[in-house]
Amino acid sequence: MPTTPNFESRIATNWPTERWAGEVVLVAASGGADSTALVRALRSLKGETGQGRLIVAHCNHGLRGAESDTDEGFVRALAGELGLEAIVHKADVAATAEARGDGIEEAARAVRYRFLEETAGRVGARYIATAHTLDDQAETILLRILRGTGIAGLGGIPRVRGAAGNTVGLVRPMLTLHRADVLEYLQSLGQTYRDDSSNVDSSFTRNRVRHDLLPQLARDYNPRVIETLANLATQAEEMQVAMRPTVDAVLSRCRVQMLDDGFELDVGPLGDAAPHVTREVLIAAWTVAGLPLQAMGFAEWTTLAEMATTGRPAKRMFPGNTTAERRGTALRVFRLKN
Numbered sequence: 001m002p003t004t005p006n007f008e009s010r011i012a013t014n015w016p017t018e019r020w021a022g023e024v025v026l027v028a029a030s031g032g033a034d035s036t037a038l039v040r041a042l043r044s045l046k047g048e049t050g051q052g053r054l055i056v057a058h059c060n061h062g063l064r065g066a067e068s069d070t071d072e073g074f075v076r077a078l079a080g081e082l083g084l085e086a087i088v089h090k091a092d093v094a095a096t097a098e099a100r101g102d103g104i105e106e107a108a109r110a111v112r113y114r115f116l117e118e119t120a121g122r123v124g125a126r127y128i129a130t131a132h133t134l135d136d137q138a139e140t141i142l143l144r145i146l147r148g149t150g151i152a153g154l155g156g157i158p159r160v161r162g163a164a165g166n167t168v169g170l171v172r173p174m175l176t177l178h179r180a181d182v183l184e185y186l187q188s189l190g191q192t193y194r195d196d197s198s199n200v201d202s203s204f205t206r207n208r209v210r211h212d213l214l215p216q217l218a219r220d221y222n223p224r225v226i227e228t229l230a231n232l233a234t235q236a237e238e239m240q241v242a243m244r245p246t247v248d249a250v251l252s253r254c255r256v257q258m259l260d261d262g263f264e265l266d267v268g269p270l271g272d273a274a275p276h277v278t279r280e281v282l283i284a285a286w287t288v289a290g291l292p293l294q295a296m297g298f299a300e301w302t303t304l305a306e307m308a309t310t311g312r313p314a315k316r317m318f319p320g321n322t323t324a325e326r327r328g329t330a331l332r333v334f335r336l337k338n
């Protein structure tokens with residue numbers, strides 16, 4: 001079983017300490033096992049160096065009443081015990097989901113990342129660190145396969161994002177570690193953590209994948225299914241990197257205009273593009289516009305690509321209360337307001 005130094009050294013290998021110890025780092029913390037382990041490990045690795053700061057950031061989603069408030073209190077206490085500043089945001093995710101026409105999970109994610117990005121900008125953070133593990137990666141890829149994903153979706157959770165120039169970098173130092181490694185590390189420290197009761201709610205698809213499907217696949221088909229799915233993600237990400245210059249070149253010719261509620265682009269340059277490039281161009285524009293991705297699968301992206309290249313259908317509703325309209329050579333994709 002992993003020891004405390006080994007756990008921290010693996011994080012240091014994934015994200016060398018000298019790269020961030022002198023910077024302002026915002027650590028996303030829910031109070032659960034994974035984020036508690038990340039806070040403890042980064043605090044230990046940073047040591048007592050005078051430069052830079054670790055700041056603990058917690059988003060109280062307001063979904064579980066007193067339980068959510070207890071999670072918040074736990075995170076504040078953990079930060080205090082470690083001599084770290086804590087920044088907390090209280091949100092009404094249920095109201096956000098209703099206003100946006102999203103599911104609770106997607107609305108919570110949108111609220112949480114907006115809080116992290118805005119807070120990072122306010123405190124001058126160079127990095128945002130989140131506690132996603134190898135198990136999270138496998139769950140994400142399997143969910144996307146079940147919903148119907150493309151190559152980009154198979155790439156799963158990226159280990160890093162941004163960090164160019166003055167851009168805040170999003171880093172996931174624990175993405176090569178199993179959840180079992182996390183629990184062993186916390187046990188070795190005698191560190192408690194919070195259990196989110198919603199993590200065992202079988203009405204959430206991710207929970208059924210986590211507690212039912214992945215264990216069955218490991219038991220009956222491939223005991224290393226988590227590593228196998230993570231390897232698939234690595235290969236898909238490599239393909240995306242190789243394809244990105246082509247996609248970016250076509251995207252720039254499409255003269256994408258971002259709107260308050262979506263985007264509009266000139267579909268003319270897509271006429272001679274390969275189908276997979278057309279889909280990737282549309283996915284890129286959709287993502288930058290902040291439209292909901294969760295329920296968009298291969299069939300939906302193919303339909304949107306047909307609208308862009310053939311003009312048929314001229315108008316179509318997509319998941320997340322999103323509408324696409326083709327007028328002449330312009331394709332406008334926008335979200336209807338409730």
